[in-house]
Each structure stands twice: as C-alpha cells, then as structure tokens.
Amino acid sequence: MTKDQIFEFFRLLAELNPAPETELEFGNVYQLLVAVVLSAQATDAGVNKATRALFAKVKTPEEMVALGEEGLKAHIKTIGLFNSKAKNVIALSEQLIAHHGSEVPQNRDALVELPGVGRKTANVVMNCAFGAETFAVDTHVFRVGNRTGLAKGKTPEQVEAKLEKRVPQPFRRDAHHWLILLGRYTCKARSPECWRCPEVELCSFRKKVLENPKKAKLTAS
Template sequence: MTRKKIAEFYTRLRDLNPEPKGELHYVNPYTLLVAVALSAQATDKGVNRATGPLFEKVQTPQQMLDLGEEGLIEHIRTIGLYRNKAKNVIALSRKLVDEREGVVPPDRDYLETLPGVGRKTANVVLNIAFGIPTIAVDTHIFRVGNRTGLAKGKTPDAVEKVLEKVTPEEFKLHAHHWLILHGRYICKARKPDCWRCPVEDLCAFKPKTPPPGTQPAPKQRKAG
C-alpha cells in the first residue's frame, strides 16, 4: 500500500471514529494490566463479565495479594486458562509490590518482565493507560495488516515493525484501536464484510465479499 493510500486508509477510519476506545473495562493502569493479561485467548466481553465484580473489590496489587490466588480463581473461572492466569496475576502483583511499590510504570521493558505479560500486553497498557503511541499486534491487527496490504509480515512482531514504520505520526496514538475494531467487526477472520467496508477500494484483498443474499457474477465462457 502506498503512503498516499495509507494516509487515506487511516483518515477514513478516523472520520468514522475520531476517539476510539478499548473495549476492556478497567479502573486504573493496574486493573487494565490485569484485564489485558486475562484477555489472552478470551473475548473482551467475557473478561468484562468476570472483572466487573472483581474490580469492585480489587484495584491495587496489594489488594490482589490479599484476595489470594483461590479468591481470584473464584472470580475468573469463566475465563479460559483461568488457573494459569490466576498464578500469573498473583505473581505480577507480588513483583509490582516488591519492586515498584505497587505502581505500574510506563516502561515496556519492565512490563515485559512481569509474569504473563508479553509485548502485546505491555503495548496495550502503554497506549491506553499512558497515552504512548504504541501498536499492539493481536490476531485482528495481524490479519488486517496482511489481508489489506497495509503491513505484511509473517509474525506479529514483524507486522508491528512495519506498522510503526508506515503509520503517519498523526495516526499512531489511535492506530491500535482503529485496526482492532476494524478487524473485529468488519474485516472478520472467516468472511470479511467487504460490502460495507469504508476502505474496501484501498484494500488488496480479493475476491471481495458481496452483500448477503447476492451472488458474484458468473464467469463468462470464452467463445470457440
């Protein structure tokens, strides 16, 4: 995708949603960190259902330690891999209490040392909690980047590097949200809704998906 098309791509997404927001519910940087860690291989809606009651009681690492692993498990049983996630949340809470006085720092390198926290989770926290223009590549962004031609790469890290390079500065803060929402609701995994896509004409994906209830035109046979 050319620079001109990339700028137009983001401009259209911005025009439709000037101030995009993440869909995970949180109270502060710590609860956001916990929510994102819990969201791996789970839906945001499922995580929100579990963390709603949890975050009424727990809003700091120390409160999480006071709740304990079994207490946390009771809140997150409906989330996939809940036992392993509970262990990680308790461990990262202990580390924050012991090393940072319970404060989540705007430091990617440090965040990636926390149990259960990878680059994607760290980038989400930096972007949403601290307003740092990072791009966290999840399955949606990985798909959108490759499918549209915006940022091709064989790994999430590779796609992130391309996006960091090609995304104009004015769009970097919200690029993460625009691309995730586009992938979640329009450029869906099994069958993208090309017929209602605002950037369909800029996208390299073929064949385009027609509107529901319509069939693509039959191929013409050659005479002779």
C-alpha cells in the same frame, strides 16, 4: 500501499471514529494491566463479564494479593486458561508491590519482566494508560495488516515493525484501536464484510466479498 494510501486508510477510520478506545473495562492502570493479561486468547466481552465483580473488590495489587489465587480463580473461572492466568496475576501483583511501589511501570522493558506480560500486553498498557504510540498486534491487527496490504508479515513482530515504520501522524496513537475494531466487526476472519468496509477501495485483498450473502439469499428467495 503507498504513503498516500496509508494516510487515506487511517483518515477514513478517524473520520468514522475520532476517539477509539479499548473495549476492556477498567477503573485504573492496575486494573487495565490485569484485564489485558486476562484477555489473552479470550474475548474482551468475556473478560469484562468476569472482572466487573472482581474490580468492584480489587483496585490495587495489595488487594489482589489479599484475595489470593483461589479467590481470583473464583472470579475468572469463565475465562480460558484461568488457572495459569490467576497464578500470573498474583505473581505480577507481588512484583509490583516489591519492585515498583505498587505502581504499573511505564516502559516496555519493565512491563515484560512481569509474569504473564508479553510484548503485546505491554504495548496495550503503554498505549491505553500512558498514551504511548505503540502497536499492539493481536489476531485482528495481524489479519487486517496482512489482508489489506497495510502491513504484511509472517509474525506479529514483523507486522508491528511495518506499522511502526508506516503509520503516519496524527494517527499513530490510535492506529491499533482502529485496526482491532475493523478486524473484530468488519474484516472478520471467516467472513469479511467487504461490502460495508470503508477501506474496500484501498484494500488489496483478492477475495473481497462485495455483496452481503444474507441479502443475496433473501433476494433469491
């Protein structure tokens, strides 16, 4: 895409959703960090279902450590990889208490040193909690970046680097939210709903689905 096309791409998304937010539910920055760690290879909806009762009880690293690994597992057992995630959440809570005054650090280098926290998780926390202009590349952002031609890359890191270079102001802070939502609800992996996508004219995807298959099936019958 050209610079003008990229600007128009995000302008359209901003027009439809001026204030996008993460769909993870949380009450403070610590709970956000925990929710993002739990969301790896899991849906936001599934994480929210598991954390509602958890977050009603646990709001601080100290309360999480007091709950303990087995207590945490009882809350998150419906989430994939819950055993390893429980271990990481307890360990990162202990590190926050020991090294960060029980506060979530605001920089990426400190965040990625926490157990279970990779670059994507750090980028989400920095963006959602602290307003940093970061680009968290999950499966949705990776797919949309490559499929549309906005930011092509063979790895999430390559797509992130392209987004970092190409996304203009005033769209940088909210860009990854728009891309996640576009990939989750419209530019789906197996069946992209191009016929209702606001970016259909800008998108370089060669196999666009320009007619709703369900509607076509009803018409044919």
